[in-house]
Amino acid sequence: MEKQYIVVCDDEYDIRKLMKEIIEDEGYSVITAANEDELLTAIKMHSVFLVFLDIILENENGMDILARLKKDYPDIEVIIITGHGTIDLAVKATKLGAFDFITKPLKIDYISQSIKKIMYVNSLKNENKMLKQKTFIQDEFIGESDEIKKIKDLVKVVGQSDSKVVIYGENGTGKELVARLIHINSHRANNRFVELNCAAIPATLIESELFGYEKGAFTNAFSQKKGLFELASTGTIFLDEIGDMPLEMQAKLLRVIQDGKFTRIGGVETITVDVRIIAATNKNLEEEITKGNFREDLYYRLNVIPIYIPPLRKRKEDIPLLIEYFLSKLKNNNELRIKSFDPDALEVLKSFPWPGNIRQLKNIIDRINILNPSDVVTREFVSSILEGKTQIDIDSYNEADLKSLRESYEKEIIMSRLKKFNFNITKTAQSLDIERTNLYKKLKRYGIQLNGLEE
Ligand SMILES: Nc1ncnc2c1ncn2[C@@H]1O[C@H](COP(=O)(O)OP(=O)(O)OP(=O)(O)O)[C@@H](O)[C@H]1O
Ligand SMILES: [Mg+2]
Structure with a gap:
């Protein structure tokens, strides 16, 4: 610590x-x-x-x-x-x-x-936070297919060491979830998990995000700022979309990996940190190397333990389990309208190719739950949702329905932000541009548990 x-x-x-x-x-x-x-x-x-x-x-x-x-x-x-x-x-x-x-x-x-x-x-x-976080995330990793079982085993083994990991998988396959799972199952679980999405922030900002800067390092550097490597000290840093990291930054990252040392921008002090690196990408890094977009030396440094998460269409047997899981979450939040699925409705869901993988499946289940007109979900209804034919028909909704629609979207957005900011209330409130107190009220209204991460 x-x-x-x-x-x-x-x-x-x-x-x-x-x-x-x-x-x-x-x-x-x-x-x-x-x-x-x-x-x-x-x-x-x-x-x-x-x-x-x-x-x-x-x-x-x-x-x-x-x-x-x-x-x-x-x-x-x-x-x-x-x-x-x-x-x-x-x-x-x-x-x-x-x-x-x-x-x-x-x-x-x-x-x-x-x-x-x-x-x-x-x-x-801390203890409470860790226990809750542990059960929270483990419960959430659903799947009984051979591939998922293998990943679950691997996570346990990898947690024992500090070796670098690269998680490969298409969009929405659960790369971030696996990264968090590794952290939670490691001796670093008590310390921080910080993440940087290399594709989501401008290339010019990556360096200051990762390494921080000294006061006066550039025009707007009014005070010193610690970078993610320092903040993650004794914890884990998750470099998401590493395949999108600019080449120049790759060189700087390589240097930190080689000697575990860096300096803040504009600084002279050498900072040594003990951080575990987990990276993820939806790209094929070997191909990126051939194309000249990714440094081969960095690849070999990082790719110590590769974990491949297969797309959902290659492990169809997990689909019913995931559906059941997403429905049970809705039920816990008292939002479940669906009573049952017709067997052939499930078949349609199973045979869908799921280009957006688990994230898409989750969204579709939410949508079906909100829009399904009766207790039972039919094959026809599922097909119409999957084909995007069923839009929200505003005229057919009365005020109460609209309110619940709005609230369910609001809740969804809050949940996803909370996860993004690791349940940090201040950051989540900032990103939603609302007051902390207002956010607390919403959490209470929607029954969102903070898993002990903030009291
Ligand atoms: N095995 C799983 N069991 C339950 N939920 C899962 C599983 N895998 C992923 N999810 C859920 O699916 C959503 C997408 O997962 P995640 O963000 O980890 O994917 P990703 O691969 O990082 O996606 P992207 O490439 O878009 O960044 C999340 O809500 C996550 O909790
Ligand atoms: Mg991700």
Whole structure:
């Protein structure tokens, strides 16, 4: 794990010094800050899990700082430092999200106890998160075909090592799911899984995304930014669509792979990281090498363990299982309208070629569920949906139906964003351009569980 810090923010030098000594004696690393600016700099530069915050700072209102901290960094716990006369303020602070408060004069025992409390709560949270994530993702990997069984076995074996993996498969076959599964089944499961889709971001930004930059490295670099390699430290980095990575970046990536070291853009400091690399592509990398689009040396470095996910049309026996699984998910969310499928309706689904693979199958099942006019799904209805003939006929829907249609699409979009951002509420809300509180409300309304990833 990245080194974790405690910040002491107090305008009195003596208090900062004393607290630093006490906390360091307990074996933690401490940064001191005299005001909000210094506090925020510390948080941006380091991985901070706890802030001791004086509620009455010279020229600044600790309560406002607390509110801002809890909004921007909900995962960082705050313990308020307060004088005797201001205990009611401290109580208010706990309502704003402070974990606890300590009173001046400072008592060593109380400080160390409150840190221990936080460590304990955090360890429970982590454990909970991991357990839930584990069952969540394993349950989700459906399939009994020989190919999928082999992949499941391989994932277990590959999880034991740090070897590089390249996952090959057509669109929507589950490459990302397999990458996450490998991470969850590895000793890195407790640490981060970060991903970069090399095809989705402009070539010019890939480098700063991966390696970060120093303040002033270019016009808009107002502060230092860590790259994904640093953020993934002791965890896993998932390089999606690696076949689309520009050649120039391939050379830079190769260098990091060879010596495990890099520098931030505009920086001089050599950074060493311990990161496991998993890549995925829907391209044939050997062909890309012949075409001059992919570096052969990078290919040999990365392709240590290749995993091939076959398209759905080559493992038709998994289709009924997947349908059952997607329906059971709808049922869990109380959205299931379908009662049953006619056997020949299932046959139609089984014999469809599924160019968009599992993602497409899932979308079609959702669509059938929303649009199917009766409890039983017929062969004719499935065919019309697959041929794209059944469009939403707005006129035939009353208001209630439209609402449920809209909500089911909204829910779908939120779910997919949550997954994309690894259940990070702040990022998901940003990407949907809504407030965090609004997102929470929607999660509640749609009964979306966060799997303990955020409380
Ligand atoms: N074996 C499976 N069991 C259940 N769900 C699956 C399975 N494989 C894939 N899915 C689901 O199908 C969808 C697409 O999977 P995923 O995003 O992992 O595919 P991908 O290969 O990365 O797609 P793309 O090439 O479009 O990036 C996801 O919702 C995923 O959860
Ligand atoms: Mg993908």
